[in-house]
Amino acid sequence: AQKITQTQPGMFVQEKEAVTLDCTYDTSDQSYGLFWYKQPSSGEMIFLIYQGSYDEQNATEGRYSLNFQKARKSANLVISASQLGDSAMYFCAMWAGGTSYGKLTFGQGTILTVHP
Amino acid sequence: KAGVTQTPRYLIKTRGQQVTLSCSPISGHRSVSWYQQTPGQGLQFLFEYFSETQRNKGNFPGRFSGRQFSNSRSEMNVSTLELGDSALYLCASSLGGPESGNTIYFGEGSWLTVV
Numbered sequence: 001a002q003k004i005t006q007t008q009p010g011m012f013v014q015e016k017e018a019v020t021l022d023c024t025y026d027t028s029d030q031s032y033g034l035f036w037y038k039q040p041s042s043g044e045m046i047f048l049i050y051q052g053s054y055d056e057q058n059a060t061e062g063r064y065s066l067n068f069q070k071a072r073k074s075a076n077l078v079i080s081a082s083q084l085g086d087s088a089m090y091f092c093a094m095w096a097g098g099t100s101y102g103k104l105t106f107g108q109g110t111i112l113t114v115h116p
Numbered sequence: 117k118a119g120v121t122q123t124p125r126y127l128i129k130t131r132g133q134q135v136t137l138s139c140s141p142i143s144g145h146r147s148v149s150w151y152q153q154t155p156g157q158g159l160q161f162l163f164e165y166f167s168e169t170q171r172n173k174g175n176f177p178g179r180f181s182g183r184q185f186s187n188s189r190s191e192m193n194v195s196t197l198e199l200g201d202s203a204l205y206l207c208a209s210s211l212g213g214p215e216s217g218n219t220i221y222f223g224e225g226s227w228l229t230v231v
Contacts, residue, residue: 033214037222043204044224052217091159095214101171102149102164102213104220109158 002027002096006107013082014115020067021110023092032049032096034075035104036066036106039089048090051075079112118143120223128229135196137226141209142190148190149220150182151212153204162205165190166213167228197230211212 003026007030016097025034036048048109051066059066067076079086093104121140129135130198140150147170150162163172165184182192194201205227210218 017149035214035220043206043225043227045206045225046209047219047221050219075213093159099172100214101166102147102208102210102220103161103172103174104149104159104208104214105161105206 002029002032002094002105004092004094004105004107005111006092006112009108012113012115013079015084015111017084019081019082019112021079021090021092021112023075023107025073025075025092025094027079027094027096029096030057031098032094034038034066034068035093035095036064036075036077037093038086039091039109042112045091048061049077082114084114084116087112091103120207120221121222122205122207122226124226125177125224126227128231129197131197131199131230133197134182134193135197135228136191136193137205137207137211137228139189139190139192139207139223140145141207142221145209145211146223147213147218148184148188149208149210150190151206151208152176153225154200154202154204155197162192164169164213171213194228199230202228202230 031054037044065078091106149164164172184190206225207223210220
């Protein structure tokens with residue numbers, strides 16, 4: 001079974017500062033992928049970044065980077081230069097196993113609040 | 117390029133009724149998944165369809181069903197609605213599912229309230 005743990009129910013950051021959202025995962029599969037999504041209060045789940053288990057370099061997408069530490073089974077999201085519009089719920093998710101068609105396992109989420 | 121489109125966005129139903137939600141994936145995407153999101157249970161996987169075939173299913177009762185059409189559009193149906201079915205239902209699409217290394221994109225969701 002797969003499990004995602006996000007230990008920070010809420011995080012606060014000052015505008016223009018960087019923030020790290022924690023995510024640890026557990027799986028016995030060698031092949032897996034890790035996602036981060038942003039969910040504003042409107043409900044839409046917005047894709048931010050993806051890291052495959054065999055990717056040697058940490059993924060980056062604009063202001064988002066994923067700090068992937070395979071031995072520690074962690075996949076933390078780093079948001080640089082926070083903006084007020086970054087305030088939202090953030091979810092870490094994982095697929096694992098070749099037959100887990102379409103299935104993502106999600107963490108409980110972290111609410112990020114960006115202060116001006 | 118149009119994103120994942122879900123309809124309706126909001127709906128209110130009465131206990132015992134049934135509901136059908138619709139999802140149009142991103143053009144070219146053949147995998148469609150459905151998720152239920154509630155404050156208590158978080159995000160839970162319902163099922164996934166690829167080329168009109170259900171390939172995977174979560175742990176939900178048989179009242180929850182789905183289908184996919186030849187144009188990859190998908191519908192999910194919940195029969196005999198219960199108060200606990202009140203949730204945000206999210207549809208996601210990808211080229212072939214994450215197991216193929218493909219990114220999954222979500223729609224805006226359908227907010228269902230059962231009274």
